[in-house]
Amino acid sequence: MTTTTTAHHDHLVQEDVSEELAWAPQVNDADVGVSVHDGVVTLSGEVDSYTERVEAKNAALRVTGVTVVVNDLTIRGGDHLERTDAEIAAAVKHVIDWSADLPRDVVQVEVHDHVVVLTGEVEWNYQRTSVERLVRALAGVHQIDNRITLTARASATDTARLIKDALVRHALLDANAISVTAVGSEVTLTGTVSTWTEKNDAARAAWSSPHTSAVHNKINVHP
Template structure:
């Protein structure tokens, strides 16, 4: 079995292992670490879950999503989707809805505006992705914190070292004003994204350039 076939089998098994995913017919192809997924799922949040499952498979360097969301029989019209999206944001205590604008078109929800933290951006997307009838979410929220904390490299290095997933990995941190650049080598796409997630927890960051290289050993 060659490397592409081996990675394809690993991804297929990872999806099969999740009980709530097994009902979805997902096609999987792999080529030099790039995994392409195709098929149709019942809900948009299931599509997101599938993507996260595949990213954790060792050897995956990138994921191409060609997965569509079924037209749901109970899907609301666009005005109702917009109202539900607004309510979802208002019910989430960590999201500042007054700084977020919502646009709905053809079942897609577009988030526009700014928040102080990356976790708020992610929480906003997750909140609206659960609405029945949503076919996709475009998260264009910007990170623009008013905090003036100095970004300290040592704090980021210590955070990486505390992570059982990243401990021992070669990750270098570059800081320029409110921007952070990550370089070095990790073993998987999941580790690359975990490094970025941890870095976003530092106060005052507006942008992260994740240049970590994935080398599967």
Template sequence: EDATITATVKSKLMWNDHTDGMEINVDTRYGAVTLSGTADTPATRELAGRLAENTDGVRSVVNNLTIDASQPSSEIAEAASDAWITSKVKSTLLFSRNVDGLEINVDTNDGVVTLSGQVDSGAERDLAVELAESIRGVKDVDASALRTS
């Protein structure tokens, strides 16, 4: 159960707009979560603690995060991570009701997202591009390899 709690807390921190990209370590022992690393503001430190507290199975949280205002902002850290962008675009497409994310391949190089695969219509293609463009860190979207049936 501790491994599940750790994974859930890490996921919450990664997907939150204010805490993703920060250097936060999560350790769980018998439902007690310890956060360590750095946050860029006191508010972000507090938010990370609350996200951990509101996770199923968590009995207590020890928030050992320190404030480091010189740490690069999460936006810069995100933009530098093509792997992060790829996973965020892919999950956004998978969770969209109007796009068949399973049929779309996503690749990112220097912030430029390439979409390839098959979609049912031009409208679905346009929506896939729009969703990809909405992700922070995306500089451009190339959908020339995204075919319509």
């Protein structure tokens, strides 16, 4: 694209991202600045919570034409939202204990300067991401360091084929654009898709295999 064409495309992407932020109920779009250069979106400003910061990035990634999101949003202070590290740790342990997705006492929690560190071992990746979703909604959390690992998985000779079959079944994915390789229990995805939604959906399909312990998502996003 020429410089003029690129600038016009970036302007359209900026408008679409701004509209998507306004459409996201978890985000106060008035607090979020949006700039775009060559498809790279930068979000700036102050938001009320870690959840809002994450959801703003997710909203931007849903937009066609976005290749990368740089999340420079910071979390503003406020007496109604601030908690001590001890209070945050107690709240995190409470929501984890009440989660139907997790066995009891498999996740350990530490909190330092509003940063929650999660450790432990779970069976499935969805359990690992479920914990993070629960924690990011808590007041006072500014960042999550998710160090939870997965239990060892036995490898299988048909892992790549079964994941490819899952991609074919997915109505929103062009399975022909994605290659799947498996070495032991580690899966690598390559290829090119047009949106981050497709890239993330492909990773979820790979994580659904009972023989997957790691997913290396090397799929390129090219609108």
